[in-house]
Amino acid sequence: MAPSLPRPHRVDxxxxxxxxxxxxAFWGLGLxxxxxxxxxxxxxxxxxxVLAGLExxxxxxxQTALVIGTLALVADQFTAGNLVSVMMFTDIMYAAVVYGTPSAARRIPVTTGMITVAVTIGFLAWFRDPEAILVGVVTGLVSFAPATTGVLVRTHREAAGAARLRAEQTALLAEMDRVQAITAERARMARELHDMVANHLSAIAIHSTAALSLDDPKTTRDALAVIRENSVEGLAEMRRLIGILRDSSDDREPTASPTLDGLTALVGNARTNGLDVTLDDTRTPDDSKLPAPVExxxxxxxxxxxxxxxxxxxxGPVTVTLTQRRLALEVGVTSPYGSPSGPRAPGSGAGLVGMRERVELLGGAFESGPESNASPRGGGSDGKVWVVRATLPVDPLDLDPSDEGVTE
Structure with missing residues (x-):
């Protein structure tokens, strides 16, 4: 079954x-x-x-319309002729370039140009009269001129289409960047919120459980003191984060981020919460100042x-180690691995994910998991320790070139 012709366009x-x-009308008037x-x-x-049907x-x-239209125009030369037939042929020539295949759009102007030149030379040789050039001019107006006009229109349309496509792609990329930026910002906020508040809430949960389970006034008072201290600090951290989120002005004062100078206070707070923590910081005053994201x-x-x-x-003992090299900062935390003997706060696993994300954003390496105990201080109930190791690379451009004495 032969395919049916598509429905003609309304303009056609x-x-x-x-x-x-x-x-x-022209025929009736004898024109x-x-x-x-x-x-x-x-x-x-x-x-x-025929030409009206080809429109x-x-x-x-x-291309089919152009071939049949050319034959119809040639046949029209053996009749009295009609100006409207010639005009319809020029429109069909123009449409063949604009709506035809790319190869046809390249080939038709060249072909019509060669035909125009050949007709001009042929009639000059035949008539041997300069007026024969007018035949070539007419041929060019009927064939070459509409073909070149079609090329210009098609080129303009393709350029406009390419520009529109680039604009759509740019808008799509901008939307993807916006979504990625929002996702990254949400992840950053989640990490900050978790890291700032989880420590205080965990201490509150553990000590409140101890206060409720032990019938000892001194233990209860000590637990309540720790609960109050962590509540105040956690509330301050929450207020600081909420202030950052609410203040969207560009000229606000930059908010101070925690640095390694605050490790002593962090470890002291952990000891207050009941951990036996030791800080082994091998950095020296001669070491380079680390970039803020690394700290x-x-x-x-x-x-x-x-x-x-x-x-x-x-x-059991918990050990925190810091080793600074010229192009990296190595962080290690070792704690006893096993079931805790006292009250326990539930965990979601988001902490390890957040730590890994922080390291990956800096292009470093992160690992965590249980290992056999090799320390004389002892490990958990099953003789193992839980180890967290992170290597945070430092961009050489962020270091002061005058710094000396940092190991490679």
């Missing part, structure tokens, strides 16, 4: 009907282009109707590790 129907009426032809004036209606195919079958990541990793030790570790 209007062109076809209007051209037919105009051609009939012919030629005289003394082999065929009479009535024969001019055949090419007129319906100018978009859907442009913040190291501080948060140690803070979260101490929180996890408070919630999950069995009784």
């Amino acid at each position: 129907v209007q062109i076809s009907v209007g051209s037919t009426l105009a051609g009939l 012919h282009m030629q005289t003394d032809r082999l065929l009479g004036a009535a024969w001019a209606l055949i090419p007129l109707f 319906l195919l100018r978009r859907s079958r442009p 913040l990541a190291a501080y948060r990793i140690i803070q979260e590790s101490l929180t996890n030790a408070l919630k999950h570790a069995s009784p």
Whole structure:
């Protein structure tokens, strides 16, 4: 079964009907282009109707319409002719370039140009009269001129389409960047909120459980003191974070982020909460000043590790180590691995995820998990320790070139 022709475009129907009426009006008024032809004036209606029918195919079958239209125009030269037939042919030539295939759009202008030159030279050689050039001019106006006009229009449309596509792609990329920025900001806020508050809430949960389970006034007072201290500090941290989120002005004062200078206070707070923590900081005053993102990541990793030790570790020593090299800061936290003997706060696993994300954002390496105990201070109930290790790289451009004495 042969495929049916597509429905003609509304504009093409209007062109076809209007051209037919105009051609009939010219024919009825006796306005012919030629005289003394082999065929009479009535024969001019055949090419007129054929070309009017081909106007319906100018978009859907442009190359077919051009081939048949060319034959119809040649046949029209043996009749009295009709100006409207010639005009319809120029429109079909134009449409063949605009709506045809890319190869046809390249080939048709070249072909019509060569035909125009050949007709001009041929009629000059035949008539041997300069007026024969007018034949070439007419041929160019009928074929080459509409073809080149079609090339210009098609080129403009393709350029506009390419620009529109680039604009759509740019908008899509902008939307993707916006979504990624929002996702990254939410993840950053989640890490900050977890790291700032989880430590205090874990201590509150553990000590409140101890106060409720032990019938000892001194223990209860000590637990309530720790609960109050962690509540006040946690509330201050929450207010600071809420203030950052609410203040969206660009000229606000920058908020101070935790640095490694605050490790002593962090470890002291962990001891207050009941951990046996030792800080082994091998850095010296001669070491280079670390970039703020590295110090913040190291501080948060140690803070979260101490929180996890408070919630999950069995009784025993917890060791925090810091080793600074020229191009990296190595952080390690070791705690007893096993079931805790006292009250335990539930965990969600978000802490390890947050630590890994912080390290990966800086391009470093992170590992955590149980290992066999190799320390003389002892490990958990099963002889193992939980180890967190992070290597945070430092960009050489962020270091002071005058710094000396830092190991490679």
